[in-house]
Amino acid sequence: MGCLKEKINVAGFLENSLVNGEGIRSVLFVSGCTHNCEGCHNRAMQNKEYGEPIELDNVYERIMKNYPLINGVTFSGGEPFENSDILHKLAEKIKNNSDMNIWCYTGYRYEDLINSGRREWKELLKNIDVLVDGKFLKELKDESLRYRGSKNQRVINVQESIISNSIIKLDV
Numbered sequence: 001m002g003c004l005k006e007k008i009n010v011a012g013f014l015e016n017s018l019v020n021g022e023g024i025r026s027v028l029f030v031s032g033c034t035h036n037c038e039g040c041h042n043r044a045m046q047n048k049e050y051g052e053p054i055e056l057d058n059v060y061e062r063i064m065k066n067y068p069l070i071n072g073v074t075f076s077g078g079e080p081f082e083n084s085d086i087l088h089k090l091a092e093k094i095k096n097n098s099d100m101n102i103w104c105y106t107g108y109r110y111e112d113l114i115n116s117g118r119r120e121w122k123e124l125l126k127n128i129d130v131l132v133d134g135k136f137l138k139e140l141k142d143e144s145l146r147y148r149g150s151k152n153q154r155v156i157n158v159q160e161s162i163i164s165n166s167i168i169k170l171d172v
């Protein structure tokens with residue numbers, strides 16, 4: 001894949017985090033989310049214009065500077081799938097040039113994403129290893145859960161789920 005000059009609104013970036021998925025990971029927070037969960041962890045990020053527009057290749061370089069110290073990348077937000085039209089290109093470039101795994105947080109449910117028929121959602125899912133899915137539901141909040149905020153959310157092995165046409169959860 002060549003140069004990625006499109007810009008994505010970046011709401012935040014962590015160089016190496018231990019809590020946004022397994023292992024040491026860089027975390028990209030993208031702006032824009034329409035789920036409007038009660039008790040949203042970061043309301044400012046719901047605004048698509050929040051943060052700074054940055055070229056995908058610059059985001060890519062920033063991630064790769066941390067590799068191989070990091071063993072993965074996490075997309076969070078905001079709602080990554082509301083940026084999927086360009087985010088899928090970044091995911092593809094990371095996968096083509098490293099052995100890193102990609103985790104992605106989404107307010108959508110896996111079933112909704114897989115059955116949507118939306119090409120850009122499928123393109124993004126193709127390069128996601130683990131999806132933490134579902135809206136954050138305040139009434140189901142549980143601080144003892146790993147990598148997720150409320151009990152309805154699932155940590156899903158995406159590629160195994162696609163192959164088996166069922167939902168395969170990760171044992172975390």
Ligand code: SF4
Pocket residue numbers: 033034035036037039040041042043045046077078079106107135136
């Ligand atoms: S999906 Fe995440 S960013 Fe969007 S409203 Fe819910 S908690 Fe906030």
